[in-house]
Amino acid sequence: MGIEQDHNVVQELRYFGRVTASISHELKNVLAILNENAGLLQDLCAMVNQGQPLDVTRVQKLSTTMQKQIGRGDKIIKRMNRFAHSVDHDCESVNLHELVTIVVALFERIATTRGITIEVMTGTSGVTVKTNPFALEALVGTMLDRLTAEAPAITRHSIDVSSHNTMGQIRLQGLVKQVHTVARVLDSDDLKALLGALHAKTDFRQETGELFIMLPDNITA
Amino acid sequence: MNAIRVLLVDDEKEFVSTLAERLLLRGIEADWVASAEEALEKIKDSQYDLAVLDVKMPHISGIELKRMLHEHCPDMQFIFMTGHGSEQDFHAGSSEAGAAYYLVKPVHIDDLMLKMNEVLDRER
Incomplete structure (x- = not known):
């Protein structure tokens, strides 16, 4: 392999690494939001079990946020899939x-x-x-x-x-x-x-x- | 004993606002902001025992923000949160953070509470 080809391979691999690191970081944020919302639902359930009234509006808001984040995660994964398949053909x-x-x-x-x-x-x-x-x-x-x-x-x-x-x-x-x-x-x-x-x-x-x-x-x- | 006062800083508003709400339910006085700039404003009229900072934020990173907050509030303690996939990634990305307390997202609230007590006990 010539020096120029070496440069290309290294550069392309670096780019692949940077992009996948950025995608994983973004997915981590989606998971973090889902995790907090699920956790808050558990907290609300625990409060109901202790005799406190259920705040239905709050539950609905949590559900909307979770759906929005699932949509965000889906978009990220579609993008990632598209990116991954760009290495399938040389031309x-x-x-x-x-x-x-x-x-x-x-x-x-x-x-x-x-x-x-x-x-x-x-x-x-x-x-x-x-x-x-x-x-x-x-x-x-x-x-x-x-x-x-x-x-x-x-x-x-x-x-x-x-x-x-x-x-x-x-x-x-x-x-x-x-x-x-x-x-x-x-x-x-x-x-x-x-x-x-x-x-x-x-x-x-x-x-x-x-x-x-x-x-x-x-x-x- | 006075309640712990915590400032949470993360540009993911839906994450940081919910985390603050959950800490409040556990008796922690938690405020949140979504940028380093807002955090610097917030400390002008409020005092905190501890700041929990996201590492990667627009304009000013969590690492830089720690330095700035420490100048204004030398007694304030810090915990970092990171979206990095592993401890190794986090250390590689921030040489200063080696000695700092940190959590990898998604954050488990019990781990955060434990870390908060650990950080504050160390200073007492």
């Missing part, structure tokens, strides 16, 4: 809007902790490219992670996709104040290796704070 047709949406959703917890908001814009939803889905998720996710690691709190970014000539294009906006960070991130060896594996290019426009990732419509062509 397949990928809808860029769907891929970006899932990467941003997986990154949401980390972004919130950093006080960062990333909004996926509607853009052009029908852009597809034939590429390595997991390597592309690792590229976009790692870029988001590094670009927002030093961003000032309460920063808003937006991301959208489009097509330009025969290339698929992912655009991240809101980087005007992070010119040096962008330069450093784009200069890192592991990201360069991922870009190379995807035959992708980047273009950073300092004056507008836009970063473009340009992908060939077919990586095998």
Whole structure:
């Protein structure tokens, strides 16, 4: 295995690890809420057994909260499942809007902790490219992670996709104040290796704070 | 003996509010807030024996908050709560937390009560 391939494997595994750690953390929070609500139900039952009246409104509220958290957990697991299956094929047709949406959703917890908001814009939803889905998720996710690691709190970014000539294009906006960070991130060896594996290019426009990732419509062509 | 006064800090409101309610049922005077910033406001007009802090919170982490609260209230004791999967993860993520008391979520209320007594007994 060459050095460049080594970089890719390590980078992709690191990304996989970061995402699964973040998902497990979020699921732990769901379990913690369910645990407290179930515990409070037990407390209320114990109080009824001691002759105190049952607060039906409180019980209904607890039930609503528990259903809401089960829905939240279900969404997290669906996302995780989708992410897990992105390693199934080395090359397949990928809808860029769907891929970006899932990467941003997986990154949401980390972004919130950093006080960062990333909004996926509607853009052009029908852009597809034939590429390595997991390597592309690792590229976009790692870029988001590094670009927002030093961003000032309460920063808003937006991301959208489009097509330009025969290339698929992912655009991240809101980087005007992070010119040096962008330069450093784009200069890192592991990201360069991922870009190379995807035959992708980047273009950073300092004056507008836009970063473009340009992908060939077919990586095998 | 005076009741224990506890401040709970966690950005998961539905978790922290219910935990506070359960502690109140057990005779603990528990207040809760959902951010480090609110915690720093809260201690301006209230006194607490103990703060129970989530480690990962937006803007200011539980570890940083502990440092800030300790500056204002040197006698306040601390317990961390973490959503990390294991003790190893927690220690790896926070070098300062090695000597601190902590619980891994989901938190069992009896364990929390036990830890609270342990922390406060140590200081008495």
